[in-house]
Amino acid sequence: MTRRNPAWLPAEDWTLLTEMPVIARHLVEKLRSAEQEILFENYIFQAGNWPEEVFDILCAKARDGVLVHLRLDAVGSRGFPERWIQKLRAAGGTFEWYHRLGWRGWEKSLRRSHRRIVLIDQQWLAVGGFALADAWLRGDPGQLPYRDVLFACRGPIVPLVRRLFLKNRPLSHKELRAAPSEAPDRHADAIVRLLAGSPPDRFTIRRRYLAAFRSARESLWIATPYFNPDPIVLSALYGAVRRGVDVRVLLAGRVTDHPLLRLGIQAYYQKLLRHRVRVYEYQESFLHAKYILVDGQWGAVGSANLDFLSLWFNRELNLEVKGLLPLASLRTLFLREFARSREISAEHWQRRSWWRRPLEWLLAQVDRRIQARALGSRRY
CATH class of the missing domain: 3.30.870.10 (Endonuclease Chain A)
Structure with a gap:
């Protein structure tokens, strides 16, 4: 059976960031601007100063009525504090572990969610290799911050990634209707x-x-x-x-x-x-x-x-x-x-x-x- 590739879509207001301090500031700024929904998935989310700043924003947004859903890999984010889970849920957000380890066999244990996804208000998307850990910003002693990338954009790709995020475990409450799609900019430079x-x-x-x-x-x-x-x-x-x-x-x-x-x-x-x-x-x-x-x-x-x-x-x-x-x-x-x-x-x-x-x-x-x-x- 012939596989069909997805369509090429215009990326509007796109940005490619390559310095971790800039990536961190950009993510914090975008999270603080959320008004309706934050869908957040990462492989690594550990206790630390920058991760706690991001986590506090998620909790504050949840208390303000924003739908917040956080999904983390159970192996990569084993340093995520259990007390933070309860704090997020108490604020009104939802939390999900991906594949907690158990007697599931060799192959299933290898299957991790290594994705990095940030979706805000069904309008803005960020992907890349970045992680929520102070090491990314601090670097090793005598070294510069880690080298990583973030690609972010608006446009018709956003609802496709949102559908992917919600595919296997759709939110059980407060889910928003899909935002009406606007006519894409056919003159986009990306x-x-x-x-x-x-x-x-x-x-x-x-x-x-x-x-x-x-x-x-x-x-x-x-x-x-x-x-x-x-x-x-x-x-x-x-x-x-x-x-x-x-x-x-x-x-x-x-x-x-x-x-x-x-x-x-x-x-x-x-x-x-x-x-x-x-x-x-x-x-x-x-x-x-x-x-x-x-x-x-x-x-x-x-x-x-x-x-x-x-x-x-x-x-x-x-x-x-x-x-x-x-x-x-x-x-x-x-x-x-x-x-x-x-x-x-x-x-x-x-x-x-x-x-x-x-x-x-x-x-x-x-x-x-x-x-x-x-x-x-x-x-x-």
């Missing part, structure tokens, strides 16, 4: 398309990524903090290089939240470099942003990493982006981050410490076994 991954039924993000990688003719630039895609996705990257495409992967460098996981990611470097994929490690802080640019003509921004969990198991939400100005912004962002990164050359990687080689080999075997068990007999 157009977007919903790119949602909802395993185990839909693997839309992986399918669209493969189509974009296989269609690249000039450049294919990828920013992701976590990298361990399945073999077919890797083959698509290698195939692009053979066609003469400038393939670059921008990864987290020495500043990372998972040092052992970084070693596992570095186990891919030997093959990537042998296939002439250019590898960059960001140096100034932890790179947590996820975005892609193909031929300067197509972009994607959102929550999905280029790893097998995002592509096969997690609920993710990206937006595909086209348009001269937003794509120029993505290109400028990539060039700036490449300049702040260290490119890993094949010669440099050959000179790495002797002890890293057996450790990389071991981690590669572990990664291969985990993927084989997790993916099982799935057809790539």
